[in-house]
Amino acid sequence: MLIKPKMLKAGDKVATISLSWGGAGEPELKWRYEQGIERLRTVFHLEVVSMPNSLKGSDFLYDNPKARAEDLMDAFKDPSIKGIISNIGGSDSIRLLPYIDFDVIRDNPKIFIGYSDSTITHLFCHKAGISSFYGPSILVDFAENMEMHEYTVEALKKALFANDAIGEVKPATEWTSERVEWIIENKNRQRKMNPNKGYELLQGTGVVQGRLIGGCIEVLEFVKGTSLWPNESYWEDSILFFETSEDTPEPGLIEYWLRNYGSQGILQKAKGIVFGKPLQEKYYEEYKESIVKIMKELDLTSLPILYNLNFGHAEPKFVLPYGAMAEINCGNATFSILESGVE
Numbered sequence: 110m111l112i113k114p115k116m117l118k119a120g121d122k123v124a125t126i127s128l129s130w131g132g133a134g135e136p137e138l139k140w141r142y143e144q145g146i147e148r149l150r151t152v153f154h155l156e157v158v159s160m161p162n163s164l165k166g167s168d169f170l171y172d173n174p175k176a177r178a179e180d181l182m183d184a185f186k187d188p189s190i191k192g193i194i195s196n197i198g199g200s201d202s203i204r205l206l207p208y209i210d211f212d213v214i215r216d217n218p219k220i221f222i223g224y225s226d227s228t229i230t231h232l233f234c235h236k237a238g239i240s241s242f243y244g245p246s247i248l249v250d251f252a253e254n255m256e257m258h259e260y261t262v263e264a265l266k267k268a269l270f271a272n273d274a275i276g277e278v279k280p281a282t283e284w285t286s287e288r289v290e291w292i293i294e295n296k297n298r299q300r301k302m303n304p305n306k307g308y309e310l311l312q313g314t315g316v317v318q319g320r321l322i323g324g325c326i327e328v329l330e331f332v333k334g335t336s337l338w339p340n341e342s343y344w345e346d347s348i349l350f351f352e353t354s355e356d357t358p359e360p361g362l363i364e365y366w367l368r369n370y371g372s373q374g375i376l377q378k379a380k381g382i383v384f385g386k387p388l389q390e391k392y393y394e395e396y397k398e399s400i401v402k403i404m405k406e407l408d409l410t411s412l413p414i415l416y417n418l419n420f421g422h423a424e425p426k427f428v429l430p431y432g433a434m435a436e437i438n439c440g441n442a443t444f445s446i447l448e449s450g451v452e
Contacts (some may be wrong), residue, residue, distance in 0.1 A: 111240040111432035114218045115191065116451035117269045119154035123192040124184045125247055127163040128177050129199025129226040131170030133248060134163065140293045142196065145252030149194070152262060153270070160184055163196060171201070178208035181230070185217040192269070195223025195230070197248040198354075202229040203331045211237040220269055220451070222246075222428070224421060225354055228324030231431055232337040235322070242268060242450060243324060243350070243420065244428035254289065255299045258425035268428035268450040275446035278427050280307040281419045286389040300424075306417065310442040311401055313413025318436045318447065319380035321429055323350035325421070326366055327358060333369070344378040348435045352385030352421030353396075360395040367403040376404075381413035381437040383444060385421030393417075413437045415444055 117123070125146060127133050133142045142164070146157045160180035162170065170177055184193045206229075214237035221227075221234055222242040234241040245251060250261050260281045267275050283302040289295050322339065323329070329351075332338050349370075353363075370376045384400070387393055397416060404410055415437050420426050430450030437444055 121191040122156040131167035133196035134166040145247035174204035178205040192220035198225030228328040260425035264427040272449045277445045309416040311414040317380040319348035326351040360399040371407040386423040388422040
C-alpha cells in the first residue's frame with residue numbers, strides 16, 4: 110500500500126517545478142507560465158512558489174539534471190510546501206535517477222502531479238512508497254487559453270482537495286487536441302472543442318477492481334530494467350493505465366510494448382487496463398485493433414479493457430492517483446476510483 114499525501118486546502122503553498130523540458134523559463138513563454146500560476150491562485154486559492162532552478166531555461170536544465178533533482182528534493186524537504194506541480198513534461202527526466210534520495214520522498218509525503226515524462230517522477234514516488242497523481246501540468250492545463258476546462262477543475266478538486274472517494278469518473282462531453290501556438294497573440298484564442306464519444310469497452314465482462322499503476326507508455330519504456338521498475342508482485346491485481354504522447358507512436362510500436370508486458374507476465378497479473386484518448390485521435394481505430402490483436406496472441410481475450418478515457422495528452426483530463434483502488438464495470442463501460450487520493 111502506498112502512503113497517501115495530505116489533501117490541499119485554500120491558502121496552502123505549492124511549488125511549480127521543471128523536471129524535464131525547461132520551457133517554463135523561456136522568455137517567450139513567460140506569459141504562459143504566469144497564466145498557469147495565476148489560475149492556481151484564483152481558481153484554487155493556493156500560494157505559489159517556483160523552485161529555484163525551474164525557470165532557468167531549457168538549455169540550463171538539459172545540461173544540469175542534478176539541478177532539477179535538487180529542486181525536487183528541496184520541494185519535498187520543505188515543510189511549508191504542501192504540493193508539487195510539474196510545469197510540463199519532456200523526454201529525459203530519467204537522467205535524474207542517480208541524484209534522487211528516496212528517503213527524502215518517503216519521509217516527506219506530499220502531493221506530486223504531472224503527466225507524460227512526469228511518469229518518471231511518479232515512479233520515484235512509487236519506489237519511495239507514496240502515492241502521486243497522474244494529471245494536469247502548468248503550461249498545458251492550468252494555462253489553457255481563456256480559462257481552464259471545468260472538467261479538469263472538478264477532477265483536481267475531487268482528487269487533491271477532498272478526502273472522499275473519487276467515485277465514478279464520467280467521460281468528458283467534449284475534447285480538444287488542437288495545436289494553437291503558444292504565443293501571446295493567441296492568448297485569447299480558444300481551442301476548438303469536439304464532441305466526445307465516451308468510453309469504449311474493447312473486451313471483457315463483469316466488474317473488476319485493482320490498484321492503479323501506469324503512465325505514458327513510451328516513457329515507461331525508459332524504466333524497464335532499472336531500479337525504478339516495480340517488482341513482479343506489485344503488478345498482481347492491478348488496473349494498468351496507459352496513454353500515448355504527442356509523438357503519436359505507430360500502432361506497431363504499441364504491439365511491441367504490449368508484447369513485452371505480456372512476456373514479463375504483467376498483463377496476466379492485471380485485473381484490467383484503461384487506455385487514454387490518443388492525441389488528436391490519431392490512430393484511434395488502429396490502436397484498438399493492435400490492442401485486441403496482442404490480447405489474442407496472449408490468450409487474454411477476457412481481460413477487461415476500457416478505451417478512450419480522458420487522461421493523458423488530450424484535454425480536458427481527469428486525475429489518476431497511483432495505488433488507488435479502481436473499478437472497471439464492463440456491463441455499462443464505466444470507470445470508478447473507489448477511494449480518495451489524499452488523506
